[in-house]
Amino acid sequence: MLSKEVVILPKIATNELFAETTNQFLKPFKEIIEPDIHNGMYLNFDIDIGSGILKESPVIRLAKSKDAKEITEIYKEVYNGTYPYKEMENEEKVRKMIESSNFIWLIFENKMAKIVGCFTYQLNFKERRGYMRGFMLKKKFQGQIDAVKATIGSMIGMWSTYKDKILMWYCENRTAHTKSQYMASVCGIKPIAFFPNKDVFFNEIESDIMSIIYDKKVIYEYRSKKNPKIIPEALNCFYYSTNRYKLGPIDIINPEINLNPLKLIEIKKKIRIKIQKDKFGYETIEFSIKNSNSYFKFLFTPQVQNIEKVKYFVDNIEELFVFIQEFKRCAKEFNVRYYEIFVSAYEPYHQKLLLNAGLKPRGYLPSWKYNEKLDFYEDNIIFNYFRGNINKNIKLIRESSLLLTTLGEYK
Structure with a gap:
């Protein structure tokens, strides 16, 4: 009789998440995961939070030019064709962004190597700021793919890759639900500003919460010493x-x-x-x-x-x-x-x-x-x-x- 091998993955405790800086966030993953977004990242760890329902961990890789069409289809499907920022539904525009050094698109794949979602980062190297937007999972994979681990893995890959080039990362989270706010908070991306009635999603006016996380150097070493x-x-x-x-x-x-x-x-x-x-x-x-x-x-x-x-x-x-x-x-x-x-x-x-x-x-x-x-x-x-x-x-x-x-x- 063949025995099934049980693989026990390293578990990240709750107190190791919800970090104060990018440096603190990356520390517990340093010996656990290879942050290689170029060749594909396998999320071989467990986290001590969540619903307790076992979900699939995606593989994270860089988007390629050929992925542009599928990315636009994800935007159309998730938002039922109502997404207001139409460049994200334009294959040519998305392809140009994929090929630009100022944009990084991450692709989520399941164990069958099928694309199940995507995530976008816009990089401002002059100001050393990164803007995170458009975390998407196809509808049929929502509830199957571990969205929290996908978010954590994305941050590990990006923050490690651009550690000395980007010193702060921010996003604007929706308030129709708490999902994106929570996933950001798990990674230490904390609320910093309120944008009332700024956006429109699913044809409804919606407020945003701006959230941010810093490399500790930009706050405690590089910040101006003069009094505001x-x-x-x-x-x-x-x-x-x-x-x-x-x-x-x-x-x-x-x-x-x-x-x-x-x-x-x-x-x-x-x-x-x-x-x-x-x-x-x-x-x-x-x-x-x-x-x-x-x-x-x-x-x-x-x-x-x-x-x-x-x-x-x-x-x-x-x-x-x-x-x-x-x-x-x-x-x-x-x-x-x-x-x-x-x-x-x-x-x-x-x-x-x-x-x-x-x-x-x-x-x-x-x-x-x-x-x-x-x-x-x-x-x-x-x-x-x-x-x-x-x-x-x-x-x-x-x-x-x-x-x-x-x-x-x-x-």
């Missing part, structure tokens, strides 16, 4: 972040805004607007001032009625005031439901102008912006605005609930 200067209204955001990262002292400043009316008139006369549209519906809009290096640039996404990715440079607060007024005019004209602006935590006058314009601080991001000239990282504050009411059925994990409670958004 923040307005009183941003204190709750700061308190939430410093409770986790021990950020040190700040200067609380409530500046009085005194604008030069003659300057405002001159700036308004010199405003120029440029709009670029692409085939997927995105509009990149830039304001500039004639004979000046100042600008205010942002991305408008009509299909979800939001504005994000704002970048600006100004010489004085009058220029920023005019840019903000022009920005709000555009938002109203385009029927924008949500917009966000990341602003320096060392520019209280800029913060106050945004506050006066109706935006509210809803997240404090340590070491978010790399100062290339001075070679260190500076904190940012996220200000945003939304129309409408937040869904009463919003689903939050404990950490997300604490964030919203601290911000005064959720009781």
Whole structure:
């Protein structure tokens, strides 16, 4: 009689998960798993969390150009053809992203070597930031494939491969359910900001939770040593972040805004607007001032009625005031439901102008912006605005609930 060999896999304890930094997260896996996303990763470990139902561990590998069509089909199937960011349903665009060094697509395969899902990472090497999005499992494999282990394995592979090139990783998690928030939290990716009514999924308006994890060096070695200067209204955001990262002292400043009316008139006369549209519906809009290096640039996404990715440079607060007024005019004209602006935590006058314009601080991001000239990282504050009411059925994990409670958004 043949005996069946029983393989006992190393088990990762609960207290070894939910890490504080990428360094801490990777430590227990160092001797257990070979983080080889190029040749395929086998998740030969168990975790001490979950439902207790035995699920299949996927093999994780890098996507190839030939996988583009199947990836687009996964997006169409999972979202019933309603996914608003249509570039993810375009085979040519996905293929170009797979072939780009700024995107990494991971493929999940089952034991029969069939593709069961995918995961996307967008890499910003200049800022040393990684954006994680689009964790997908085909419907027929949901409940069969271990999604938590797939998430953990993906992070092991990516964070090990790009350990010295990417120093922070972030994502925007849905609030129609807690699954993505929880899977992020297991890996130490913790809530940091709230984006009310930012997105649209399955044709329904939905809020997002921004979550983040850092390499310890970017917080404790590379972060600017100067005190942030923040307005009183941003204190709750700061308190939430410093409770986790021990950020040190700040200067609380409530500046009085005194604008030069003659300057405002001159700036308004010199405003120029440029709009670029692409085939997927995105509009990149830039304001500039004639004979000046100042600008205010942002991305408008009509299909979800939001504005994000704002970048600006100004010489004085009058220029920023005019840019903000022009920005709000555009938002109203385009029927924008949500917009966000990341602003320096060392520019209280800029913060106050945004506050006066109706935006509210809803997240404090340590070491978010790399100062290339001075070679260190500076904190940012996220200000945003939304129309409408937040869904009463919003689903939050404990950490997300604490964030919203601290911000005064959720009781």
